[in-house]
Amino acid sequence: MLIDFHTHAFPDKIAQRAVSKLSYDSGGLEPQTQGTITSLKQEMDRDGVDMAVVLSIATNPTQQKNVNHFAMEVNRDDRLFAFGSVHPDAPDALEELERIHAAGLKGIKLHPEYQGFYADDEKMKPIYRKISELGLITLFHAGDDYGFLPPYHGMPEHLLGALRWLDTPVVAAHWGGLGQPQKVLETLCGRDIWFDLSFGYSTLPKEYAQRIVDRHTPDRLLFASDMPWHRPEWELRLLNTLDISDSDRQKIYCRNAQSLLGL
Ligand SMILES: [Zn+2]
Secondary structure, X not given: OOEEEEEOOOOHHHHHHHHHHHHHHOOOOOOOOOOOHHHHHHHHHHOOOOEEEEOOOOOOHHHHHHHHHHXXXXXXXXXXXXXXXXXXXXXXXXHHHHHHHHOOOOEEEEOOOOOOOOOOOHHHHHHHHHHHHHOOEEEEOOXXXXXXXXXXXXXXXXXHHHOOOOOOOEEEOOOOOEOOHHHHHHHHOOOOOEEEOOOOOOOOOHHHHHHHHHHOOHHHEEOOOOEOOOOXXXXXXXXXXXXXXXXXXXXXXXXXXXXXXXX
């Protein structure tokens, strides 16, 4: 069993446009799906992925209802778990979190760059408190982002700050912080935080990957790709070069995700 904890897809009508724009903004990353749910599932089948978490981001306050409407539709699929999204500046962010929870979504994605906030900013406290009260998982984009210049707003130290107010599981994407393995080792490893292992292949030196696996508990690592930007098969290639016991591998590939998602 293989569960991919970090994928993206878009409504059919806008998928092509969304993927082209994101590809352009990232400097030309080649999309590995067509951006639709159908295409995502085809590529999951090709790479042996059984289930996936599908992440969306409300990039402005007026968009969040539509984004969550799509997530709720996607979440009906037996193989997919869609996370919702709220924009920190939306006046109805707290009510929207209640709607997300009532619809049965297991978590939300927050993106400090696209949504313009520092992960440890005091203004996030009411949102984090509401998330904790509802028992939702929070998945943060973490570290660098190819579409933005520094300073970055979701660095390991910012995520550490956010943990003060979040009592429910927190997942830091991209091995705890894209492009920031040294800070991840110093700041987040050993803390009560999950890392999704997406986008590591060809961006994270193998030696750092091994150190993060060794220093962070295997109970807090989640297999992930970041489709359409990376393929699950690529991430497996990186993981296959690492020294990890078979039982820890099972935790990383599916067990940890199963317990987080309540399967
Ligand atoms: Zn992503």
